[in-house]
Every structure is written in C-alpha cells, then in structure tokens.
Amino acid sequence: MNELSIPRPNNLDAFWMPYTDNKYYKDTPRMLARAVGMHYYTPENKEILDGTAGLWCSNAGHGRREIIEAIQRQAEILDFAPTFNLGHPIAFEAAARVAELTPPGLDHVFFTNSGSESADTALKIALAYQRARGQAQRVRLVGRERGYHGVGFGGMSVGGIGSNRKQFGAMLPYVDHLPHTHDPARNAYTRGQPAHGWELANQLENLVTLHGDTIAAVMVEPLAGSTGVLIPPVGYLERLRELCTKHGILLIYDEVITGFGRIGRDFGSERLGVYPDIMTMAKGLTNAAVPMGAVAVSDAVHDAVVHGIQNGIELFHGYTYSGHPLAAAAAIATMNIHRAEDLPGRAQAMEGYFEDAAQQMRGQPNVVDVRNFGLVAGIELAPRDGQPGARAMDVFRRCFDDGLLIRVTGDIVALSPPLIIEKPHVDRIFETLSDALRVVA
Numbered sequence: 001m002n003e004l005s006i007p008r009p010n011n012l013d014a015f016w017m018p019y020t021d022n023k024y025y026k027d028t029p030r031m032l033a034r035a036v037g038m039h040y041y042t043p044e045n046k047e048i049l050d051g052t053a054g055l056w057c058s059n060a061g062h063g064r065r066e067i068i069e070a071i072q073r074q075a076e077i078l079d080f081a082p083t084f085n086l087g088h089p090i091a092f093e094a095a096a097r098v099a100e101l102t103p104p105g106l107d108h109v110f111f112t113n114s115g116s117e118s119a120d121t122a123l124k125i126a127l128a129y130q131r132a133r134g135q136a137q138r139v140r141l142v143g144r145e146r147g148y149h150g151v152g153f154g155g156m157s158v159g160g161i162g163s164n165r166k167q168f169g170a171m172l173p174y175v176d177h178l179p180h181t182h183d184p185a186r187n188a189y190t191r192g193q194p195a196h197g198w199e200l201a202n203q204l205e206n207l208v209t210l211h212g213d214t215i216a217a218v219m220v221e222p223l224a225g226s227t228g229v230l231i232p233p234v235g236y237l238e239r240l241r242e243l244c245t246k247h248g249i250l251l252i253y254d255e256v257i258t259g260f261g262r263i264g265r266d267f268g269s270e271r272l273g274v275y276p277d278i279m280t281m282a283k284g285l286t287n288a289a290v291p292m293g294a295v296a297v298s299d300a301v302h303d304a305v306v307h308g309i310q311n312g313i314e315l316f317h318g319y320t321y322s323g324h325p326l327a328a329a330a331a332i333a334t335m336n337i338h339r340a341e342d343l344p345g346r347a348q349a350m351e352g353y354f355e356d357a358a359q360q361m362r363g364q365p366n367v368v369d370v371r372n373f374g375l376v377a378g379i380e381l382a383p384r385d386g387q388p389g390a391r392a393m394d395v396f397r398r399c400f401d402d403g404l405l406i407r408v409t410g411d412i413v414a415l416s417p418p419l420i421i422e423k424p425h426v427d428r429i430f431e432t433l434s435d436a437l438r439v440v441a
C-alpha cells in the first residue's frame with residue numbers, strides 16, 4: 001500500500017454501524033483507512049497506534065504479507081466450495097492445524113464465521129451431547145453475569161451484560177447465571193490473578209440444588225474481556241471444573257479473546273491450567289484478515305454425538321461458509337506466523353513491562369482500579385454522575401485524536417495490543433492515555 005491519503009466516502013448514511021452511536025459518529029466521523037504492523041492510518045494518513053489489536057484480533061499485527069499472499073493464492077485456486085456432504089482440502093488442513101494447537105484432547109474442530117456463531121455452536125453441541133448420552137433432561141445452560149458471548153440468541157442469553165439484552169425481549173428459556181467475579185473492594189489494583197473470589201464458583205452447587213440434573217453446560221470466558229477485563233480469581237476455574245465434573249455438566253470456555261497467545265500461551269486454558277470440554281475461538285484464528293471462528297471439542301463429546309447414531313447426519317448444524325477456503329488459508333498462514341514468531345512467548349516476555357506501565361495509571365485522575373494479565377489491561381474510571389460511560393468515551397476520543405486506538409466499555413478502558421508490540425509502543429500507549437486522563441474531566 002502506498003502512503004497516499006485515501007478519499008473519505010461521501011455518504012455515511014447507508015451503513016448502520018454496529019455497537020455505535022450512529023448519530024454522533026456521523027457528525028464527527030473518525031476513520032481508519034489502512035494498516036500496517038502496529039499502526040492504523042486515517043484517510044488523511046495520520047498514524048494511529050493500535051492499542052487494541054483492532055478488536056482483540058490482529059495479534060500478529062496488520063498487513064502481514066504471508067497472510068495476504070495465502071488468501072490471494074487460495075482465491076485463484078478455489079474461491080468457494082460447500083462443506084455439506086463435500087469437502088475441500090484446505091478446510092481439512094486448517095482443522096488439523098487447529099487441532100494440533102488446541103490442548104490435548106480437544107481435537108475435533110467445527111468451523112464457524114465469528115465468535116457469536118462459535119458460542120451458539122458450542123451451546124448446541126453441548127445440548128446434542130447430553131441428549132446423545134441419554135441425558136435429554138439436561139436442557140439448562142448456565143452463564144455468568146457480565147459474560148460476553150456475542151450477539152446470537154444463545155450467546156446473548158447465556159451472556160450476562162444487561163445492555164446487550166434489554167432491547168430484545170424474552171431470551172432463551174432455561175438459562176441461569178453465576179455471579180460475576182468483579183470485587184474491587186478486595187481485589188483493586190491486582191497484578192495478575194486476584195487473590196479473592198474463588199468461592200463464587202460454589203454458586204454452581206446452589207444452581208444444581210435448584211435445578212437438579214437438568215443443567216447441560218456452563219459457559220464462561222476464562223478471562224472476561226469485553227465486559228472490561230475481569231481476571232479469574234486464584235482457584236476459581238479449578239473449582240468450577242471440579243463442580244462441572246462432579247455433576248455431569250460440560251464446561252465450555254469462550255476463548256474468542258484468550259485464544260492465540262493473548263495471555264501468554266496458545267490458549268487461556270493452558271496459561272490458567274484448567275481445561276474445558278468444549279472451547280470456542282475466532283478473532284486471532286485468522287488474525288482477523290478473513291472472518292472465521294471455530295469450536296474445538298473433546299473426544300467424548302464428539303464421539304457421543306457422531307457415533308451416537310448409526311447413519312445419517314449426526315449434527316443438524318452448520319454454516320454455508322463453515323471452513324471457507326479463503327478463511328482456511330488465512331488461518332493456516334496465521335498459525336504459521338504464530339508458531340514461527342512464538343507470539344505467545346513474545347506476549348509473555350512483554351507482559352511484565354506492560355503490567356508495570358499499566359499499573360502506573362494508578363493515581364491518575366478518576367482511575368479507581370487497574371488490572372492486567374498477559375497482554376490485556378483494564379483501567380477502570382469512576383463514572384460521571386448520571387452519565388455512565390461518558391467519561392471513558394471522552395478518553396477514547398481524546399486518545400484517538402492524539403494518535404492512539406483504545407477500547408472502552410462502560411467506564412473501563414481495555415487495552416490488548418498486537419502481540420508483536422515493542423517497549424516503545426507500550427510507553428507511547430500509556431503516555432498518551434495518561435495525557436488524556438489528565439485532560440478529560
């Protein structure tokens with residue numbers, strides 16, 4: 001890509017933008033027109049440092065040649081072929097490569113096109129598994145308050161963010177929630193996993209007492225990102241795992257953010273040392289160059305469903321684009337980079353420096369908590385009276401205008417840079433953020 005500026009579009013009306021204050025945006029549009037490495041560029045060619053890997057997804061940095069060329073090559077060979085009762089080589093290759101990377105025992109891979117589709121796919125597989133093993137009464141799904149599992153009806157219902165649900169009526173039936181683990185009174189300014197709160201997992205026992213043997217699965221993010229970075233307390237996931245096993249409940253991890261190196265290992269489960277029966281992924285799988293998601297399941301889950309009937313379709317589920325050739329090519333090229341450059345190792349090597357810089361936000365105006373793990377940090381601000389989210393949104397706009405992309409959710413600033421980040425980038429992120437915090441009242 002050359003360095004010429006790119007013209008702005010004349011008409012902003014037609015695109016109804018997702019999760020956006022459309023009226024405000026279209027009065028004061030901020031655009032990203034191209035990207036390379038750690039940076040975006042506006043149409044006027046102003047450089048914006050990417051503090052969020054796009055939306056938690058461009059882990060290898062932007063404009064990676066190997067991925068671009070893999071997509072181009074594949075488009076010449078096979079633009080599309082269905083995967084319903086047919087196959088194409090690269091989809092199988094991509095699945096095998098994902099299975100090599102996932103923790104041992106999670107070796108069967110179902111392709112989707114997004115994190116939301118992965119969440120709904122995981123929930124459907126869990127229900128199908130329980131039925132296949134003769135436990136058809138297990139129809140309940142348990143999520144967690146403040147969980148985010150995308151915007152499909154399954155993920156939205158099992159998710160626990162009120163603002164994502166309130167416009168949409170009744171949700172799925174038979175869904176319950178565990179309490180969230182945010183406890184600033186005991187855990188504020190924790191580096192890494194907080195010390196307090198493992199016992200909140202015991203709430204699952206209460207749900208079992210309430211619902212008996214009707215719970216099919218529990219779905220949680222091992223580290224909750226979109227709600228504003230909630231890191232699991234020490235011992236919490238261990239307890240959840242123990243209770244799921246004890247009560248015949250599947251444990252699903254939503255690794256859409258924690259997958260592919262974000263917290264210093266290939267997957268969050270490996271870093272945290274607690275493994276699920278089913279895990280979702282998306283985002284970093286293709287470095288976001290082509291949309292793709294996936295669900296990896298254990299042998300037990302796969303075999304119960306697939307060998308549970310003698311012949312015919314075993315799972316009535318799938319997407320036109322499951323295993324799309326261009327996405328498969330992007331995924332393989334991304335996993336090559338992931339391994340060759342040891343992106344998880346890079347993340348882990350940088351996390352101490354990143355943590356020190358993040359924790360220095362303590363004491364800046366309006367900061368009430370800082371938390372971090374791997375290359376993720378959450379900086380929580382006190383809300384303005386009667387205007388939740390407004391202060392953080394002003395910080396977001398100020399940072400952008402000063403050349404830094406951050407993400408805000410409510411009054412929490414979430415940082416999750418590409419894993420190729422270097423120390424001077426870390427310095428710039430936190431210098432720009434502290435300048436903005438000092439200016440925004």
Ligand SMILES: Cc1ncc(COP(=O)(O)O)c(C=O)c1O
Nearest residue numbers: 114115116148149150226254256
């Ligand atoms: C944990 C988690 N699950 C699911 C999703 C939804 O992914 P998508 O926006 O690709 O549907 C996200 C998106 O941020 C996520 O963070």
